[in-house]
Amino acid sequence: MRHLISPMDLSVKELDDLLDLACDIEKNIDKYSHACSGKKIATLFYEPSTRTRLSFEAAMINLGGQVLGFSSADSSSAAKGESLSDTIRVVSCYADIAAIRHPKEGAALVASAKSNIPVINAGDGGHQHPTQTLTDLLTIKSLKGRLDNITIGLCGDLKFGRTVHSLINALARYSNIKFILISPKELRVPDYIRDNVLKANNIPYVEADKLEDVMPELDILYMTRVQRERFFNEEDYIRMKDYYILDKPKMELGKEDLLVLHPLPRVNEIAPEVDDDPRAVYFKQAQYGVYVRMALILTLLGIKVD
Amino acid sequence: MRHLISPMDLSVKELDDLLDLACDIEKNIDKYSHACSGKKIATLFYEPSTRTRLSFEAAMINLGGQVLGFSSADSSSAAKGESLSDTIRVVSCYADIAAIRHPKEGAALVASAKSNIPVINAGDGGHQHPTQTLTDLLTIKSLKGRLDNITIGLCGDLKFGRTVHSLINALARYSNIKFILISPKELRVPDYIRDNVLKANNIPYVEADKLEDVMPELDILYMTRVQRERFFNEEDYIRMKDYYILDKPKMELGKEDLLVLHPLPRVNEIAPEVDDDPRAVYFKQAQYGVYVRMALILTLLGIKVD
Amino acid sequence: MRHLISPMDLSVKELDDLLDLACDIEKNIDKYSHACSGKKIATLFYEPSTRTRLSFEAAMINLGGQVLGFSSADSSSAAKGESLSDTIRVVSCYADIAAIRHPKEGAALVASAKSNIPVINAGDGGHQHPTQTLTDLLTIKSLKGRLDNITIGLCGDLKFGRTVHSLINALARYSNIKFILISPKELRVPDYIRDNVLKANNIPYVEADKLEDVMPELDILYMTRVQRERFFNEEDYIRMKDYYILDKPKMELGKEDLLVLHPLPRVNEIAPEVDDDPRAVYFKQAQYGVYVRMALILTLLGIKVD
Structure with missing residues (x-):
C-alpha cells in the first residue's frame, strides 16, 4: 500500500517515472480514458479548496473512474466526533483511493496509518501540499x-x-x-x-x-x-x-x-x-496539475496502461 | 466558441434548431446516451439553486458525460479573492463546458470573455436566466x-x-x-x-x-x-x-x-x-428543462448525433 | 412503484430475498457492475450525513449508475419555501430513484406519496433509518x-x-x-x-x-x-x-x-x-452497508441480473 503524504515520499527515480507517465498522459490522453473504469476516488475535503478538489475529480474522470466525497467539514461525520482514523476506514469500504484536505498538520499521515486504500495528502494546514x-x-x-x-x-x-x-x-x-x-x-x-x-x-x-x-x-x-x-x-x-x-x-x-x-x-x-x-x-x-494527478492515481493504484 | 449568456444570443433560426433537437431528444433519448462520453460539465454555482444545478447535471449524465463543480460560493476559490476570469480559465483545464450561477449581474458574460470552453449563464442575479x-x-x-x-x-x-x-x-x-x-x-x-x-x-x-x-x-x-x-x-x-x-x-x-x-x-x-x-x-x-439543456450542451459543444 | 420508508415495509420473504441478493452481490460484484448503467440516484440530504450519503453513492456507482443531489438544506430549494412534495416531483424528472434524509419525522413518507420514482428513507429525524x-x-x-x-x-x-x-x-x-x-x-x-x-x-x-x-x-x-x-x-x-x-x-x-x-x-x-x-x-x-444498498436499489428499480 503506497500513500503520498509528502513530496519527499518519492525517490528521485520514482518521481522521474511519475513525471514520465504524466508526460505520456499529456500526449496520449485517450489511451488512459478507461484505465480506472470501475474505480472510485473519495475527495475528503475538511476545508474548501475548489481548485484542488476539482483537479482530482477531473483527473479521476479522465481516467474513466468515478468520484464521491464532501467539500467541507460541515457535511462530514467529524461533526459527530468521529476520528479521522475511523472515517478513512469506513471510506475504504466506499472508494479505491482517497484525497484528503484537512486544516490540521499531519492529518493525512494519521489517516494513512489506518487506511486500507491509498491516501493522497491534498494539503494539511500550512504543512504539505505534495x-x-x-x-x-x-x-x-x-x-x-x-x-x-x-x-x-x-x-x-x-x-x-x-x-x-x-x-x-x-x-x-x-x-x-x-x-x-x-x-x-x-x-x-x-x-x-x-x-x-x-x-x-x-x-x-x-x-x-x-x-x-x-x-x-x-x-x-x-x-x-x-x-x-x-x-x-x-x-x-x-x-x-x-x-x-x-x-x-x-x-x-x-x-x-x-x-x-x-x-x-x-x-x-x-x-x-x-x-x-x-x-x-x-x-x-493548472492543466499539468490534472495530468500529474492522473499519473499519481494510476501509480498508487498500481495500474499500468500499455 | 459559442456561449449562452442571454436568450437573445440565439437567432430565431438557431433557437428553432435547438428546440427541434430537444424534441428529437425527448422522442429518442437513447440515441443520445453516449453523445458526450468522455466530456465533463463544470457546474459553478456561486449561489445555491438546486433545481437548476441538478437539471444541468441530469442533462450531462443523460448524454453519457460527467459532472464536477461546486454548489455554493463558500467552497469556491472566490473566498481567496480570485477573479471569475481566473477561475474560468482554470476550470477550462478541468471541464469541456461550464454552467455558471452567480448573484452578480453580468458575471457569466465576464467569465465567458476569458473562457476557453463554452459558458452557459445559469442565472446572474435578477438579470438573465436563459x-x-x-x-x-x-x-x-x-x-x-x-x-x-x-x-x-x-x-x-x-x-x-x-x-x-x-x-x-x-x-x-x-x-x-x-x-x-x-x-x-x-x-x-x-x-x-x-x-x-x-x-x-x-x-x-x-x-x-x-x-x-x-x-x-x-x-x-x-x-x-x-x-x-x-x-x-x-x-x-x-x-x-x-x-x-x-x-x-x-x-x-x-x-x-x-x-x-x-x-x-x-x-x-x-x-x-x-x-x-x-x-x-x-x-x-421540469422534464423539458432537462431535454433543452441536453440540446444546448450538444449545440455549444458542436456535437452532432445521427 | 415500491418505496422503502420503514424496515417493516418488507415482508420476511422480501427481506430474505433482498439479503440473498446482497450476499450474491458480495460474492460476485463484477456481475452487477453495469446493472444500473444509464440510471441515476438523487441523494437529497436535508441534513448532513456523510457516511449514509457516500454509502448510497458508492452503491449506485458500483452498479454502473450515476449520482446527483445535495448534501445540506442550504443548497436546496427548501430555502425558497418549496414543499417536499414539489421537490420530489421535480427530482422525478432528473433521476430514477431517490434517497432522502430529512430532520423531520415522516418526511420520506410525505415525499413518497407524490413521487414518480422509488423513494428510500435515508433517515427521518429520530424516527426510521431502514x-x-x-x-x-x-x-x-x-x-x-x-x-x-x-x-x-x-x-x-x-x-x-x-x-x-x-x-x-x-x-x-x-x-x-x-x-x-x-x-x-x-x-x-x-x-x-x-x-x-x-x-x-x-x-x-x-x-x-x-x-x-x-x-x-x-x-x-x-x-x-x-x-x-x-x-x-x-x-x-x-x-x-x-x-x-x-x-x-x-x-x-x-x-x-x-x-x-x-x-x-x-x-x-x-x-x-x-x-x-x-x-x-x-x-x-460499513462494507455490508454498500452491498445491501446495491441490492435495495436493484430491487426497487425492478432490475434483475442473471
Whole structure:
C-alpha cells in the first residue's frame, strides 16, 4: 500500500517515472480514458479548496473512474466526533483511493496509518501540499525540457509559503540548480530551509530584495502572493509592494525562454497584462496539475496502461 | 466558441434548431446516451439553486458525460479573492463546458470573455436566466405544437420577475402573439419592456388586474409568485392576493386546451388541487428543462448525433 | 412503484430475498457492475450525513449508475419555501430513484406519496433509518450464517437509539431470538417496544445494568453510544459510564464466535484496542452497508441480473 503524504515520499527515480507517465498522459490522453473504469476516488475535503478538489475529480474522470466525497467539514461525520482514523476506514469500504484536505498538520499521515486504500495528502494546514509540487515539477519538465541546470527565482512570501518550501526541497535533489530568493527581509525563507537544504547540500542561492534586479538571470520565475498583513508595518508595505508585482516592464527584463509559474489563485501579484505573454504559463500549469494527478492515481493504484 | 449568456444570443433560426433537437431528444433519448462520453460539465454555482444545478447535471449524465463543480460560493476559490476570469480559465483545464450561477449581474458574460470552453449563464442575479426561457419555449412548442398564434397570460410579479421579461422578449420574435399581463398595478411590466419590446414591434397586449377576468381567452397561462413584501401596503396585499392564486374555480374558466406553466418553485400561487388537472404542465416543464439543456450542451459543444 | 420508508415495509420473504441478493452481490460484484448503467440516484440530504450519503453513492456507482443531489438544506430549494412534495416531483424528472434524509419525522413518507420514482428513507429525524437496519441484518446473516437462534445484546442508549428499535422490530420476526438489553435504567427501551414487540410476541428478553455480566452469553453484541447529556446527573454518569465501554478485558469474557457490531460513528464506547480483535466487525459492517444498498436499489428499480 503506497500513500503520498509528502513530496519527499518519492525517490528521485520514482518521481522521474511519475513525471514520465504524466508526460505520456499529456500526449496520449485517450489511451488512459478507461484505465480506472470501475474505480472510485473519495475527495475528503475538511476545508474548501475548489481548485484542488476539482483537479482530482477531473483527473479521476479522465481516467474513466468515478468520484464521491464532501467539500467541507460541515457535511462530514467529524461533526459527530468521529476520528479521522475511523472515517478513512469506513471510506475504504466506499472508494479505491482517497484525497484528503484537512486544516490540521499531519492529518493525512494519521489517516494513512489506518487506511486500507491509498491516501493522497491534498494539503494539511500550512504543512504539505505534495500534488502542487508535482504539478510545478511537471510544468517545468514539460515546458523547459529538464529539471536540472536551472536558475529559478522564487518571489513573494518565502517564509510562510508551503509551496515554495516544497519546491526548494524537491528541486534540491536535481543537479546544477541555482535559487534566487526574492522577498522582503521579513518574509525570507526560514533558516531550516537555508541551512538544512541549501547550505547543507552546497546548493548556490542568492537572496534579493527586488524582482527587477534579478529578472535577466532567471530560467523560471515562481511567483507567490505577498499578503499585506504579513508586513511588519504599513510603511514597509507601501514602499515595497511594487517590487513583487510582476508587470509588463518587468517581463521585458526577462529572458526570451523564461517561464512564469504561479500556484494560483493570484490576487494582484501578477498584472493581468502579463497573461497574454507566451512566457506566462500559470494557466497551463493548472492543466499539468490534472495530468500529474492522473499519473499519481494510476501509480498508487498500481495500474499500468500499455 | 459559442456561449449562452442571454436568450437573445440565439437567432430565431438557431433557437428553432435547438428546440427541434430537444424534441428529437425527448422522442429518442437513447440515441443520445453516449453523445458526450468522455466530456465533463463544470457546474459553478456561486449561489445555491438546486433545481437548476441538478437539471444541468441530469442533462450531462443523460448524454453519457460527467459532472464536477461546486454548489455554493463558500467552497469556491472566490473566498481567496480570485477573479471569475481566473477561475474560468482554470476550470477550462478541468471541464469541456461550464454552467455558471452567480448573484452578480453580468458575471457569466465576464467569465465567458476569458473562457476557453463554452459558458452557459445559469442565472446572474435578477438579470438573465436563459435556460429557463428555453425550457418555457420548449414546453409550449412541444405541448401546444407551435410558438406563434398564441394568446399568453403572464400572471404575478411582472415587474421584478426576470423569467417573465425573458419570455416576453423571446416570444415577441414569433408572429401573432398576444400578451395578457395580469398583475397588481405596482407590479406591472417595466416601461422598457412595454415600450421597447411590445409597442415598438406593434405587438398586441392587455394589462389586467384580475386573473379570472381573462382566463377564458388564454392559450397559455404562465404563473409566477407575488411576494408579499413587494406590495406597497398590507391592505392592498389582503385585498388583491387572491386575484393571483390559481385554483379549481379559476381553472374552470379556462379553455380545454389551456396550458398552465410555472418556472417553480411555487409557494401558494397555485393551489395543490390544480396539480391533477391535465392542463397543469408545470411538473412536465421540469422534464423539458432537462431535454433543452441536453440540446444546448450538444449545440455549444458542436456535437452532432445521427 | 415500491418505496422503502420503514424496515417493516418488507415482508420476511422480501427481506430474505433482498439479503440473498446482497450476499450474491458480495460474492460476485463484477456481475452487477453495469446493472444500473444509464440510471441515476438523487441523494437529497436535508441534513448532513456523510457516511449514509457516500454509502448510497458508492452503491449506485458500483452498479454502473450515476449520482446527483445535495448534501445540506442550504443548497436546496427548501430555502425558497418549496414543499417536499414539489421537490420530489421535480427530482422525478432528473433521476430514477431517490434517497432522502430529512430532520423531520415522516418526511420520506410525505415525499413518497407524490413521487414518480422509488423513494428510500435515508433517515427521518429520530424516527426510521431502514437501510441501517438492513445493513445490520446483512452483517449478521453473512458473518453468523443465520438470522434465527441468536442471543443478541444491545448496549448503550436503548431509549432514544432508533437503530436499536428498528433492529429489535426486525429480528423479532425471526425464530428463537433472545434479547439482552444492556443500559442504564434511565435509557432502557421504551414501553412500546417492551410491551408491543417483545412481550406481545413472547420473545425472551433480559434487562441488564452491566455489559460484563452478560458478555459470556452473547452471539452478537450491538454497541451504541451513551451520550453524557442523556444521564440524569453527573454522578450517575461517572459511576456508570465504564459499564458501557467495550475494551479488551470485556472482550475476553465473550464467546470465541461473538460478533461486535456498531452503526458508527463511534466516539469512545469501543476502545481502539478492540479494533484488531477479529470479532470486531463494525468496519466490515460499513462494507455490508454498500452491498445491501446495491441490492435495495436493484430491487426497487425492478432490475434483475442473471
